[in-house]
Amino acid sequence: MYWKPLVSTLSIASSVLGKILYAGVNESGGEFGVWSPGNVGFGLPGRFNVDYSFINKTTVDIFVDEEKINVFRVTFLMERMCPLSYGLGSRFNETYFVHFADAVNYITIAKDAYVIIDPHNYMRYNEPSQQPFSGSVIGNSSDPTAATTKQFQQFWSELARRFVHNPKVIFGINNEPHDMPTELVLENNQAAINGIRAVGARQLILAPGNAWTGGHSWTEKSGPAGEYAPSSEVMNNLFDPVHNTALDIHEYLDIDFSGSHDECAQPGPSNLAALTAWLKENRMKAIISEFGGGNNQNCIDMLNEMLEYIAANDEYIGWVAWAAGPLWGTASPCCGPSTGSLEPGGVTVNETPNAFETVWPAALKPNIPVRGLKRSGISSLR
Ligand SMILES: *[C@@H]1O[C@H](CO)[C@@H](O)[C@H](O)[C@H]1NC(C)=O
Ligand SMILES: *[C@@H]1O[C@H](CO)[C@@H](O)[C@H](O)[C@H]1NC(C)=O
Numbered sequence: 001m002y003w004k005p006l007v008s009t010l011s012i013a014s015s016v017l018g019k020i021l022y023a024g025v026n027e028s029g030g031e032f033g034v035w036s037p038g039n040v041g042f043g044l045p046g047r048f049n050v051d052y053s054f055i056n057k058t059t060v061d062i063f064v065d066e067e068k069i070n071v072f073r074v075t076f077l078m079e080r081m082c083p084l085s086y087g088l089g090s091r092f093n094e095t096y097f098v099h100f101a102d103a104v105n106y107i108t109i110a111k112d113a114y115v116i117i118d119p120h121n122y123m124r125y126n127e128p129s130q131q132p133f134s135g136s137v138i139g140n141s142s143d144p145t146a147a148t149t150k151q152f153q154q155f156w157s158e159l160a161r162r163f164v165h166n167p168k169v170i171f172g173i174n175n176e177p178h179d180m181p182t183e184l185v186l187e188n189n190q191a192a193i194n195g196i197r198a199v200g201a202r203q204l205i206l207a208p209g210n211a212w213t214g215g216h217s218w219t220e221k222s223g224p225a226g227e228y229a230p231s232s233e234v235m236n237n238l239f240d241p242v243h244n245t246a247l248d249i250h251e252y253l254d255i256d257f258s259g260s261h262d263e264c265a266q267p268g269p270s271n272l273a274a275l276t277a278w279l280k281e282n283r284m285k286a287i288i289s290e291f292g293g294g295n296n297q298n299c300i301d302m303l304n305e306m307l308e309y310i311a312a313n314d315e316y317i318g319w320v321a322w323a324a325g326p327l328w329g330t331a332s333p334c335c336g337p338s339t340g341s342l343e344p345g346g347v348t349v350n351e352t353p354n355a356f357e358t359v360w361p362a363a364l365k366p367n368i369p370v371r372g373l374k375r376s377g378i379s380s381l382r
């Protein structure tokens with residue numbers, strides 16, 4: 001419905017300005033407050049602005065008006081959107097949905113930026129108390145408590161139907177699937193795409209791979225015994241009837257790619273090279289929707305190096321740093337305790353300036369192609 005073929009002058013302009021269409025931050029918080037090993041159901045449904053929250057509108061204003069970014073990835077928890085008593089599917093908790101939609105509408109309508117809708121669930125549902133490892137893998141037919149792939153499709157149909165008239169949303173299918181058959185990641189991704197397209201929604205979709213959707217391991221097997229196929233063997237079978245699906249890639253620069261260490265040891269360009277070649281070969285695009293490095297000169301250099309690499313390779317259409325969000329406080333969502341979050345106005349545990357005042361101006365802001373970013377029209381690959 002919002003599909004418009006791009007006129008040729010636009011494509012010329014964008015090739016002059018570079019291909020990075022989206023640049024921004026994660027807004028993490030909607031999935032908070034459920035961690036409690038052995039205490040199933042802890043934090044559900046949760047209290048808005050106490051256990052969970054989506055955005056601080058003042059900091060969204062700062063990011064859009066002063067920092068000139070054009071995209072936010074807004075996380076939520078599927079067990080809150082679809083309470084366990086309803087099951088995964090088309091029946092939502094309308095209270096939770098209204099708070100989530102308020103965040104999405106603020107960013108997309110009031111601020112005219114894009115939002116990546118992110119069910120932060122690791123392709124699992126029903127038991128988030130030890131995420132990312134707890135919960136039943138969606139579509140696991142040997143697990144009677146698992147939600148089915150069909151239910152996941154119904155969930156996505158309903159979510160897309162509610163945003164079908166909002167051209168500035170982007171549908172992120174799920175955060176970081178891992179330790180499951182890669183063919184099942186594909187099957188669930190395809191079900192989500194089918195569900196979204198079935199209601200007439202034509203906006204950009206982001207599909208994750210297996211193994212935490214890591215860019216560096218895209219062409220490698222995963223699982224404790226290497227039993228799961230590389231994402232590269234499987235994800236080129238995705239089919240989108242409107243050709244508006246990109247891959248959703250995460251890439252942290254620390255030793256084990258987890259984003260939990262201060263030091264950076266994994267260079268973006270060489271670690272992404274195999275993925276880049278695969279994307280080129282398969283004529284696909286990707287967005288780096290989570291990445292980060294600590295508050296130190298080596299990480300700042302390596303972040304700049306990765307973002308320059310992303311800008312130089314047309315296979316990448318954007319990046320979204322991890323993470324801002326209203327509930328981090330002095331906690332550090334990425335890269336060691338002394339780094340802090342990207343939330344404007346915050347400090348670290350040591351009461352020193354957080355990453356918004358250190359890493360952001362040194363390594364992220366300089367890489368925002370302010371004039372080249374997509375500012376209008378339906379979310380798309382180009
Ligand atoms: C829906 O969400 C609200 C707000 O978190 C909560 O108070 C309410 O109990 C939830 N309802 C169900 C059925 O989970
Ligand atoms: C699927 O469920 C079975 C039975 O609960 C379990 O043994 C298996 O590990 C599950 N598979 C995955 C990928 O989680």
Ligand SMILES: *[C@@H]1O[C@H](CO)[C@@H](O)[C@H](O)[C@H]1NC(C)=O
Nearest residue numbers: 056057058059326344345346
């Ligand atoms: C929202 O952000 C502003 C600017 O950093 C800050 O002054 C305010 O306290 C924040 N509000 C909440 C509820 O965290």
Ligand SMILES: CC(=O)N[C@H]1CO[C@H](CO)[C@@H](O)[C@@H]1O
Nearest residue numbers: 028031132258259260333334
């Ligand atoms: C790198 C990092 O800290 N990632 C964490 C971000 O927050 C989610 C929960 O919202 C964690 O699961 C990730 O590990």
